[in-house]
Amino acid sequence: MVHKKILHGLDGSKGSFNALEEAIELAKRYGAELHTVSVEEVPHYPGTVGEVIEAKHAANGKFGQAMQQAKDMAKQAGIDLHCHVFTGHEVKTIVEFVKEKGFDLLVIGFMGHSALYDRLMGSTCQGLARLAPCAVLVVK
Amino acid sequence: MLESPWLIAALWIGLALLASMISIRVGISVALIEIIVGVVAGNAIPWVGSLFSTQAKLETTPWINFLASFGAILLTFLAGAEIEPDVLRKHWKPSLAIGFVSFLAPFLGVMAAAYYLLHWSAQASMIAGVALSTTSVAVVYAVMLETGLNKRDIGKLILASCFVTDLGTVLALGVMFANYNWWLALFLGVSAVIMPFAPRLTQRFLRRYEGQVSEPEIKLLLLMLFVLGGLAAAANSEAVLPAYILGLVVAGVLRHHKETVYHIRVAVFALLTPFYFLKAGALISANAIAQGALVILLLLLVKVAAKFVGVYPTAKLFKMDNRVSMYTTLLMSTGLTFGTISAMFGLNHFDAQGHSLINSDQYSALVVVVIASAVVPTLIAQKWFQPQHELLEENGNGA
Numbered sequence: 001m002v003h004k005k006i007l008h009g010l011d012g013s014k015g016s017f018n019a020l021e022e023a024i025e026l027a028k029r030y031g032a033e034l035h036t037v038s039v040e041e042v043p044h045y046p047g048t049v050g051e052v053i054e055a056k057h058a059a060n061g062k063f064g065q066a067m068q069q070a071k072d073m074a075k076q077a078g079i080d081l082h083c084h085v086f087t088g089h090e091v092k093t094i095v096e097f098v099k100e101k102g103f104d105l106l107v108i109g110f111m112g113h114s115a116l117y118d119r120l121m122g123s124t125c126q127g128l129a130r131l132a133p134c135a136v137l138v139v140k
Numbered sequence: 141m142l143e144s145p146w147l148i149a150a151l152w153i154g155l156a157l158l159a160s161m162i163s164i165r166v167g168i169s170v171a172l173i174e175i176i177v178g179v180v181a182g183n184a185i186p187w188v189g190s191l192f193s194t195q196a197k198l199e200t201t202p203w204i205n206f207l208a209s210f211g212a213i214l215l216t217f218l219a220g221a222e223i224e225p226d227v228l229r230k231h232w233k234p235s236l237a238i239g240f241v242s243f244l245a246p247f248l249g250v251m252a253a254a255y256y257l258l259h260w261s262a263q264a265s266m267i268a269g270v271a272l273s274t275t276s277v278a279v280v281y282a283v284m285l286e287t288g289l290n291k292r293d294i295g296k297l298i299l300a301s302c303f304v305t306d307l308g309t310v311l312a313l314g315v316m317f318a319n320y321n322w323w324l325a326l327f328l329g330v331s332a333v334i335m336p337f338a339p340r341l342t343q344r345f346l347r348r349y350e351g352q353v354s355e356p357e358i359k360l361l362l363l364m365l366f367v368l369g370g371l372a373a374a375a376n377s378e379a380v381l382p383a384y385i386l387g388l389v390v391a392g393v394l395r396h397h398k399e400t401v402y403h404i405r406v407a408v409f410a411l412l413t414p415f416y417f418l419k420a421g422a423l424i425s426a427n428a429i430a431q432g433a434l435v436i437l438l439l440l441l442v443k444v445a446a447k448f449v450g451v452y453p454t455a456k457l458f459k460m461d462n463r464v465s466m467y468t469t470l471l472m473s474t475g476l477t478f479g480t481i482s483a484m485f486g487l488n489h490f491d492a493q494g495h496s497l498i499n500s501d502q503y504s505a506l507v508v509v510v511i512a513s514a515v516v517p518t519l520i521a522q523k524w525f526q527p528q529h530e531l532l533e534e535n536g537n538g539a
Contacts, residue, residue, distance in 0.1 A: 006460065013539060041167055042282050043167060043168060043169040043170070043286055044167060044168045044169060044186055044282065045162065045168060045169050045171075045172045045276075045279055045282070045284065045476065045514045045515060045518070046169035046172075046278040046279060046281075046282050046476075047169055047171025047172065047215070047278055047417065048171070048215055048218055048219065048222075048278050048413075048477060049172070049219070049222040049277060049278045049281045050216075050218055050222065050401070050405045050408075050409075051169055051170065051171065051278065051409070052281055052282050052285060054276060054402075054405060054409075056285070068481045087285045087286055087288075088285075088286040088287070089286065101163070
């Protein structure tokens with residue numbers, strides 16, 4: 001299967017950078033377009049607007065650094081990287097973005113939570129693998 | 141029973157730390173988690189104590205009560221200061237209409253239900269009306285950010301309407317139970333002098349002192365809050381009333397000084413609001429929730445139904461389609477901070493006979509309804525009535 005439009009989920013974690021290495025390799029091999037998507041999650045049911053604004057600021061800073069690092073990695077490999085940032089629910093937003101832009105491969109890093117956490121809160125990897133309308137590669 | 145204030149403080153801050161960690165892990169606001177941790181600690185500590193035949197409880201001391209009240213006042217001030225005056229000006233007609241009915245309909249509906257169906261006292265019914273008339277600007281704002289609607293006119297209109305509703309709530313709280321005496325006259329007189337000058341004075345302090353480590357500009361704001369709050373309290377009114385109005389008055393100035401607002405937020409979230417939200421939760425009785433489940437359900441239904449009666453037709457009147465009108469109505473049915481502040485006011489204030497305006501069971505029911513109203517209408521709105529929108533990028537170099 002030849003992939004022409006690859007989306008990588010960038011959350012700044014070590015796992016997501018491992019996945020980015022893989023996504024860059026695939027983009028080089030297939031001559032595909034490579035994009036990253038980062039989703040800022042704001043706290044649900046906040047008590048004050050300030051709580052939301054500060055959470056968003058913190059996420060902006062974190063993703064700013066991560067995007068710069070990702071662009072440097074792609075540049076070294078001779079790949080043009082397009083970065084996108086949204087606010088919202090991680091799984092829902094990424095799935096919508098995949099549909100909207102017609103990506104044919106989603107590459108994400110594995111994020112290990114405890115079994116209890118995954119059971120209670122659901123894992124992002126599982127959610128994306130189940131709902132994304134394209135092939136999904138989870139890199140461990 | 142703990143006697144050392146340091147150990148009592150350690151227990152409360154330990155709970156606040158736990159709440160912060162849980163909040164970050166699960167992505168739910170620290171305010172809500174602090175309330176839940178407060179409920180658990182407030183009910184579990186006496187239960188554990190009873191197993192060892194000792195009387196243990198989550199201690200509330202005068203200084204904890206002060207820090208909690210101080211937290212509520214600053215939360216209200218920040219809520220007022222977070223408004224965008226230009227948005228309110230641009231959408232003043234529909235936001236005033238929607239915000240006003242969003243306050244009035246549930247206020248009257250819940251008050252009537254509490255008085256006639258639950259046979260609460262007149263004063264307890266009024267507190268119920270005020271506590272459940274609120275709308276959570278913060279919950280609505282978070283939803284708007286997630287959907288990108290905060291950048292569109294409809295989102296700005298809904299947010300402006302929420303501010304009007306909250307203004308109705310603090311006015312009701314400040315006016316309904318006040319003693320109409322000389323203290324009230326003095327409070328109104330001093331407010332009339334301070335409020336018009338507050339923006340200019342604050343601006344002057346910010347220009348001259350912003351960036352100084354001793355933060356004179358924040359101390360000026362605190363001075364105004366304490367003077368006005370003290371006079372309001374002396375008149376048996378509520379200190380959150382002048383705090384919200386002062387916030388509204390200086391909002392236009394503070395929006396250009398984000399660093400100062402950030403410093404206030406850090407102090408508030410780290411030191412004050414944990415005491416407020418933990419206390420709000422600790423005062424909830426688990427028994428009262430179990431025994432009052434039907435009361436809680438009834439009050440929640442009446443609150444949401446009254447919001448529908450008021451907000452939905454008003455939204456239609458301003459040419460919103462069915463889906464957007466439903467979405468607006470559901471989001472304006474949310475509540476959290478101002479609802480808990482109103483319920484706490486009822487528990488801490490006394491009538492002429494020395495009885496608190498609401499009892500512990502009524503307080504528990506009201507706060508649980510407030511929390512449920514933060515969650516249930518939001519979920520329904522996002523699941524079934526979210527207006528169509530495209531994903532809006534924050535930044536990046538998206539192609």
